[in-house]
Amino acid sequence: MNTQPNDHIVKSYDEERQRLINEIVRMGEMSASQxxxxxxxVERRDDKAAERIIxxxxxxxxxxxEISQDVMKLAMRGPLARDLREVLTALRIAADIERVGDYAANVAKRSTALNLSPPLPHTRxxxxxxxxxxRQLRDVLKAYAANDTEAAERVRAKDAEVDTLYTGLFRELLTYMMEDPRxxxxxxHLLFMAKNLERIGDHATNIAENIWFLVHGEDDLPPREKRDQTNTTGVV
Structure with a gap:
C-alpha cells in the first residue's frame, strides 16, 4: 500500500516533536545534576569541583x-492550535531550565566564597x-515527558513545602547573624544560596503550569498555596 505524502509529513512532525521533548528533558536532567x-x-567545601560546575x-x-532553534523549525511546519501551544510551551520550559542551570552555577560560586569561613551547621x-x-524538578520533567497534568499539578502544589523550608532557613540564618556578627x-552567602534554591522551585512550578497550558489552553489553573513568608520579617 502506498503511503500518502501527508502521512510522511505527520510522521516527520511527530518525530521532531518527540525529539524536542527528549532534548528538553535531557536539558532538565543536566540542570538537576548540576x-x-x-x-x-557546599558540603565538601571543594573549590575545584565548584569551578567545574560553573x-x-x-x-x-x-x-x-539549540532547542530554541529546533522550536522555531517546528513552528515553520504550520502547526494547529495544540501544536502552537507545544511550540510556546517548549520555549518557555527551555528558558526555565536554563535559569535552573544558572542558579546551580550561582550556588557553586557562592560555595567557594563560603569556604573561606569556618563550616556552619546550617548547610544541612x-x-x-x-x-x-x-525532586520537584525531576518530577515535573517526568510529567512533561508523559504529558501528565495530574503529576504536574502535584509538583505545583508541593511548592508550598519548598516555601516552608526556605522561610524556616531564612529566619534561622537571620537569627544566627544577629547573635554572632562574625x-x-x-x-x-547561605541566604543567597537558599534564595537560588527557592527560585529553582518557582521554575519547577512554572514548568508545571506550562504543562497545564499545553493540555488545557487558557483554562484557569486551580488555586495554589504560597508559604514564603520571608517578606514578613521586615528585611528586604
Whole structure:
C-alpha cells in the first residue's frame, strides 16, 4: 500500500516533536545534576569541583539555544492550535531550565566564597531544601515527558513545602547573624544560596503550569498555596 505524502509529513512532525521533548528533558536532567553537584560541593567545601560546575553551565546554555532553534523549525511546519501551544510551551520550559542551570552555577560560586569561613551547621538545612527542589524538578520533567497534568499539578502544589523550608532557613540564618556578627558574611552567602534554591522551585512550578497550558489552553489553573513568608520579617 502506498503511503500518502501527508502521512510522511505527520510522521516527520511527530518525530521532531518527540525529539524536542527528549532534548528538553535531557536539558532538565543536566540542570538537576548540576544542582546536585553544587549542593555536594557546599558540603565538601571543594573549590575545584565548584569551578567545574560553573564551567559546565555553558553546556546548558548551548543546549537551550539549540532547542530554541529546533522550536522555531517546528513552528515553520504550520502547526494547529495544540501544536502552537507545544511550540510556546517548549520555549518557555527551555528558558526555565536554563535559569535552573544558572542558579546551580550561582550556588557553586557562592560555595567557594563560603569556604573561606569556618563550616556552619546550617548547610544541612540548605541541603534539605536542595534535595526537595531537585525532586520537584525531576518530577515535573517526568510529567512533561508523559504529558501528565495530574503529576504536574502535584509538583505545583508541593511548592508550598519548598516555601516552608526556605522561610524556616531564612529566619534561622537571620537569627544566627544577629547573635554572632562574625557569622554575617558566611550566613549572607547561605541566604543567597537558599534564595537560588527557592527560585529553582518557582521554575519547577512554572514548568508545571506550562504543562497545564499545553493540555488545557487558557483554562484557569486551580488555586495554589504560597508559604514564603520571608517578606514578613521586615528585611528586604
Amino acid at each position: 544542582l546536585e553537584a553544587a549542593l555536594d560541593v 564551567a559546565n553551565d555553558e553546556a546548558i546554555d548551548t543546549l537551550e539555544r 538545612g540548605l541541603n534539605a531544601l536542595g534535595i526537595l527542589v531537585v 557569622a554575617i558574611t558566611p550566613c549572607t
